[in-house]
Amino acid sequence: MTLPKNIASLAIDAQPTFCEGGGLGVAGGHAIMPKINQIRSQTEKGYWTQDWHPAGHSSFASTHGRAPFTTASMINGQIVADGTPGAYTQKLWTDHGIQGTAEAELHPDLVVRAGDMVVKKGTNPLIDSYSCVFENDKVTHPRFPNGNSVTDQLRTDGIDTVVVSGIALDVCVRDGACDLRDEGFRVVVVLDATAAITPEGQAATLDLFKKKGVEVTTLDQLASYFNPPSVTAAPRGPVNDP
Ligand SMILES: [Zn+2]
Numbered sequence: 001m002t003l004p005k006n007i008a009s010l011a012i013d014a015q016p017t018f019c020e021g022g023g024l025g026v027a028g029g030h031a032i033m034p035k036i037n038q039i040r041s042q043t044e045k046g047y048w049t050q051d052w053h054p055a056g057h058s059s060f061a062s063t064h065g066r067a068p069f070t071t072a073s074m075i076n077g078q079i080v081a082d083g084t085p086g087a088y089t090q091k092l093w094t095d096h097g098i099q100g101t102a103e104a105e106l107h108p109d110l111v112v113r114a115g116d117m118v119v120k121k122g123t124n125p126l127i128d129s130y131s132c133v134f135e136n137d138k139v140t141h142p143r144f145p146n147g148n149s150v151t152d153q154l155r156t157d158g159i160d161t162v163v164v165s166g167i168a169l170d171v172c173v174r175d176g177a178c179d180l181r182d183e184g185f186r187v188v189v190v191l192d193a194t195a196a197i198t199p200e201g202q203a204a205t206l207d208l209f210k211k212k213g214v215e216v217t218t219l220d221q222l223a224s225y226f227n228p229p230s231v232t233a234a235p236r237g238p239v240n241d242p
Contacts, residue, residue, distance in 0.1 A: 002223050008045040008159040010180075011036045012132065012166030012173045014110055015050060017103040018195075019167070023096035026168050028195040033109035035193035035219050036165045042222065045157055046113055047150070048106060049132040049142070049166070049176070051097035052120035059128040061092035068094045077126030088136070090128060097122060117153065119144050130172045133179035151183050161186040163222065165193035170201025177214045188215045190222060 014036055016022050019029030040046045053059070058077030061068040072079045073087040080087050097104045106112060121129035121142035129135040132142055132150045141149035148156065162185055164177050173194055181187045189209065196202035209216055217225045 002042045003044075003163075003226055005044040006158060007043055007161040007163060007226065008047060008154065008157070009036075009040045009043040010047045010049070010132075010162045010164050010166075010176075011040070011110075012049050012164065012176055013051045013097075013168070014048065014107050014166050015097065015104055016107055017051070017096045017098075017101070019107065022103050023098070024094050026195045026197055029167050030107075030109070032165065032167070032193050032195055033107050035190070037109070037111045038219060039163055039165055039190055039193060039222065040111060040113070043163065045159060046116040047154070047162075048110075048112065048116060048118045049150075049172070050104070050106060050118055050120045051122050051129075051172070052099050052104060053097045053122045054125045055095075055098050056125065057098075057122065057128075058126050059090060059093055059122070060095050062095055064092065066092050068092055090136075099123075117144050119150055131175035131179045132172075133176060133183060151180070151185075154185065159185075161188065164189045167195045168201075169194040169196035170198065170205045174205045174208065178208065178212050181212050181214050186215070188217055188225065190219050191216050192218050 018024055018026050020027060056063050064079050066072060071089050071091050073082045073084060074080060074090045075087050119132055119142050121132055127135045127137050129142055134141060143149055144153055162180055164173060164187060166173050177187045177189055
């Protein structure tokens with residue numbers, strides 16, 4: 001551990017289902033796992049999120065016989081006509097993160113330490129959950145096995161700063177980081193320990209982070225990011241007595 005103990009690691013959806021070959025594979029997913037381990041090794045506390053959907057989840061295109069990566073208007077997990085009052089827009093994904101499948105487990109390359117906490121999200125078949133703070137209804141919370149929301153648990157543990165990594169930068173990392181910032185946490189995203197679905201999505205996410213005050217750094221800068229080298233005072237000349 002090199003970072004002060006008010007700073008914790010939070011790795012978002014570091015699961016094979018979001019890596020190359022997974023149900024919703026993101027390029028560069030497998031390669032970030034050692035970097036997530038390096039972040040984790042620098043903090044006292046570590047938190048992990050896990051996308052954990054029942055089969056036939058309402059966010060899956062296959063559930064509705066639709067094409068993936070399209071959008072649909074929905075109310076309570078059911079597709080309704082566009083323009084229906086009260087409807088929200090849901091992006092329809094390929095099947096991913098299905099409870100009980102090997103690819104929905106945390107990535108086998110990760111070093112999860114004793115005492116680390118894992119919050120599962122997307123467990124309600126009718127509501128998607130990108131952010132680990134709020135489900136997509138922006139009302140209900142994903143919860144740790146002890147019943148705490150992520151923000152309650154972080155505050156209980158004395159954490160005011162989170163170092164965020166994971167997949168996908170332009171969906172679940174984005175929403176989790178922004179919600180944590182809105183809740184008053186200092187949020188630092190380690191960009192090279194994330195993977196984005198598209199370059200356009202990454203660019204839009206970085207713009208949003210700037211607006212929200214979500215900070216961005218890289219793994220090799222992490223330690224010095226929180227402990228900048230102190231500025232050395234200029235050497236003084238001899239004091240001349242008058
Ligand atoms: Zn999902």
